[in-house]
Amino acid sequence: MAVGCAVPLRGSSRGLGSVVFRQQKWKSSVSTHAKMPPCDFVPEKYKSHPYEHMRKIREQNISPSLRTYYKEPLLLHQGHMQWLFDYEGRRYLDLFAGIVTVGVGHCHPKVTMATQKQLARLWHISSIYMHPSIQEYAEKLTSLFPDPLKVVYLTNSGSEANDLAMFMARLYTRNFDIISFRGSYHGSSPYTLGLTSVGLYKHGVANGFGCLTTMVPDVFRGPWGGSHCRDSPVQTVRKCSCSEGVCHAKDQYIEQFKDTLNTSVPKTIAGFIAEPIQGVNGAVQYPRGFLKEAFQLVRERQGVCISDEVQTGFGRTGSHFWGFQTHGVVPDIVTLAKGIGNGFPMAAVVTTKEIASSLAQNFHINTFGGNPLACTVGAAVLDAIEEDGLQKNSEDVGTYMLLELAKLRDKFKIVGDVRGKGLMIGVEMVTDKDHCHPLPAEEIGQILEDCKEMGVLIGRGGLYSQTFRIKPPMCITKKDVDFAVEVFDAALERHMERAAAK
């Protein structure tokens, strides 16, 4: 399992414990004695095919479009809260949560128990009959939204939810054009791919009719940004002279938004969709006040405003339950997925009675959407968030982590930006802070490998795959953060030594 030139000396068989990197090629020694916090959960023994056989099946029988992380992809076997265990029983701290999905923790006992009970009671009947769990869940979920967002349509994935949101926006407004931000990810279905604006996901087939993109107001990488633009405990390293309550960067980006409205769409539009913080693009945050003004401009054109909360919802941003609340706006349509089911395939569109009724002019059905199992899982997830205080934990632990990571930004020239809110965090890597060229993808990949070897799983994103994405289960602790930051620090040290040895 040695990666690159360092050989990690493993601690215990059930976890990496204290990990030491033994130097093989570089002169100076790089080591970390980061201690993995204890966990008393004991995984079952792995009993399936050997690793190599699993890789062969993956190569031969599973679509090659589904890419894996790491030179030796992980074969994971079991999960418990913030921990994952591989086929050899090795333990990892999961800072990516199955791509920002496992919000309350892997196999959370309360969610698991509720699901097991429902499995024995009723799985599926479709929407042509009533069952108690959908009513109970709809009431519970919509009670978390401000008026007039009180009607829910349940689907199975985020792409489906955004498909439906686009469809409803067009039906309701009788307009066609929908605007999204560059760098946004709203799904890979043929309909949503028009909104998705990350080159890596684009394919050379006709799609996206009526979809257009506008400049993302990215205060780190974009042309404008200053020292207090964003709603985060950590600001960019850029300086500005804006006085309290003024943000020139926001004003400049609003001009760009107006430019799109004036040049690229008719007088009336169907809508505008935005994530409150961009997920796949690496936790890109907009200047405070931007969304509020943009929503107003969209509504002046009769468009509806859609908030894609697939990553930012369910307390992840800490200060609020929904990301849109952090911008002081109320959207017309909200889409939910990922954290809604803690890994169970479910999603939702929440909207107003008026917009929802546009879809009722004719039949519209989703066979699995809102099935008894999904609704039971969804309700148990909401209970777990409340009972375990996970929104508050996201705020406390997320803020702590952001401030700890900011120290690494000050220490390493290749850490260009640390940003985010709650447990929605991005660490953007650059060749050096003066130029902000993205750190090459292979170098990012090696840092990711090193973190994994030391027991920490991190995600990556950004237009150039240059940003580490840290969006763990919301149950992680400050001790876990200390461990993760120490591991990340060691991986960056190791990178610097590699670079110096070239």
Ligand SMILES: Cc1ncc(COP(=O)(O)O)c(C=O)c1O
């Ligand atoms: C913000 C956002 N919207 C929509 C989607 C699409 O969700 P799904 O993969 O469930 O179709 C994703 C998936 O990553 C996402 O991050």
